[in-house]
Amino acid sequence: MKTVCLRLDFEVASDVRETIAKNLYWTDRRITDVDVSEHDHPTLTITCADDTDEDVLQAQVLADVRLMASQQAGFPVRTVYRHQSSRPYSLPEQQVYSELMARNWVSPELRGSFTFTGIMADLYYGLDRLFADLAKELGARNVYLPSLLDTKTLLKSSYLDDYAHLGNYVFHLHEDRSTLALIAAAHAESEDGLDLSRLPTSAANPEAVLSPAACQPFYPLLAGSALAERVLVTGYTRCYRYESGATRGLRRSREFGVREIILVGTGPEVTAFRQELLDLCRDLLERLDVGGELATASDPFFIDTAARYRMFQMSFDVKHEVRLDIHRGPAIAVASVNLHSDHFGKAWDIRQADGSAAHSCCMGFGIDRWCLAIFSQFGFAVRDWPRTLQEVVAG
């Protein structure tokens, strides 16, 4: 391993720094760690394999960083609402993890997936119940959303056009009764874990992919239909994204729980409901007395099609995020409200009563991240937490 340092000679906003730290792993597979310092002119510290050509890497990194920065610069974040918590107590992110692990409340299973116990588990389930109740108050009906999706579902919605690299693909061993082959598969434990290289599998044409965004499997249900009235549902599901070296604790995990709200209807219905969701975000910050803000957001990547999609995103203020304060660190996005226009209506042939493509919007609460932010803001003594949050934990 060696380290390449790069001081940027242009200004980079904090949301762009986060984008860089997240996406730069895709510049070159030999990059094993990316650190972006918290300065206006940040220093990038890149750890990479010994056989990396530093000059080539530097040039490539700089080109990608400039692209992301310029794309994002055109769309500055606009804060819609900010809530200052009345509680002064707060812990840095790293200390939260240390405490959670020491108490065995969070235990890593795999890089990016965890087992939770204690108050962490109580808070997790309690928040999902709270968000579900809020969704019901808005009129949402229950939906169960699967995590195991047909790859065709993500191809049809164009998700894989931009985000194939985030996919967690699923395959199986082909039916082969040779005991030896199966046992060999099971026993081939090595440094790298399981070795399936000599076995026939479905990996070249994986039939399934884990849901990267909770609402994706909902639209096929309405495919080919004309809606007599708007459809409003809520469900809990787990989502999965492969984030390479950017995978970090509860902030960016590979498996994460989502409470989702989805509306499909006419354009005006969607616009009106989006406002209800934004109001909900605001109410929630006040009600739980958590410090944070509601702001517009974008999700840039350095591949052309993603840039095009993001342009579309930002030009209509189509993505809002609730970002909670983390002591001495970057804020964390714990919920997002997304307008899809008629993207899914067109992809799945879902029509309004007048025959035109239906519109949709969704809201997702990232439950693991809510837990992280709450521990960071209020610490580990639940009796000192805001009363509403104490009730959430008590269940």
Add this chain to the structure above:
Amino acid sequence: MKTVCLRLDFEVASDVRETIAKNLYWTDRRITDVDVSEHDHPTLTITCADDTDEDVLQAQVLADVRLMASQQAGFPVRTVYRHQSSRPYSLPEQQVYSELMARNWVSPELRGSFTFTGIMADLYYGLDRLFADLAKELGARNVYLPSLLDTKTLLKSSYLDDYAHLGNYVFHLHEDRSTLALIAAAHAESEDGLDLSRLPTSAANPEAVLSPAACQPFYPLLAGSALAERVLVTGYTRCYRYESGATRGLRRSREFGVREIILVGTGPEVTAFRQELLDLCRDLLERLDVGGELATASDPFFIDTAARYRMFQMSFDVKHEVRLDIHRGPAIAVASVNLHSDHFGKAWDIRQADGSAAHSCCMGFGIDRWCLAIFSQFGFAVRDWPRTLQEVVAG
């Protein structure tokens, strides 16, 4: 495709017929469908690819069937308790699906994974809440169990020794910024779906496998520790098994929801708690007024190591199942209570206070199957359901 028919000239009990129908797909990959008639001397109707040698296949199938039948014959099912529902109304399984699909309450996403809406979703979430409450009454604390497991977790617990073929393995695309490669991956839609055959991936050494049994990721949390007292937890998670051609609706799906209860402690603590779980099963049948039974069970496969494990299973009455009646069809196992002896204690070095390996047991409720059985027994008019079940749906 061609069809091979085989009339068995020996008696085969109903649980053995189910085992045969489930496992025979692993005799030869060319088998695409297996039907076992509901007779004491059943006829097997096997659909297979045109290039199958019928004589070889027949011989192989007969050998495997004889092996499974003889293994299972030594361990007849013992009914512990039976409850007759006071409601006479009931629908055959196929009619339940037709109705669920017609109402859009169940919609297939992929073979073995579904989206649920309407009363199906209400019942699903309601049952999980009920089972969670029952677990809490027994003293269980919340646990969040991940679905994305390290392959090493299943190697260490020996799960993959017997059940590697059930695995849903997870891989990712290697970090490669070539836009073309990513886009090619996304767009390579064909008859077979996604084509990743030309892309560098982690499939040969998959780092993750989807949880095939809810309790598996819990034990690593306690690894290397000595328990001062018993540990009792409950959590909801989704489990995943690849069942080849045996995948069938809600009866045998590839993704299924589980409410799990796990106890780790001393031998006597586990034995006593197992009895509490068996009592719970009995109470539940009465309370919900669903027709079914509590019985001992085994889970044979035709690979030697599995046979050994099953011997161990049966010799201690270590597996009980709640099996609910399905109109004009085989009953369905909707919950199981499993004694593990010190299997996991030894695998993960979890010790009792006296230094010996800890014992464990678990109970899993298969929520999707409960829903299927309830619709089969009581139909679609919720107002006619047993009152307790109406409350479950109302939430």
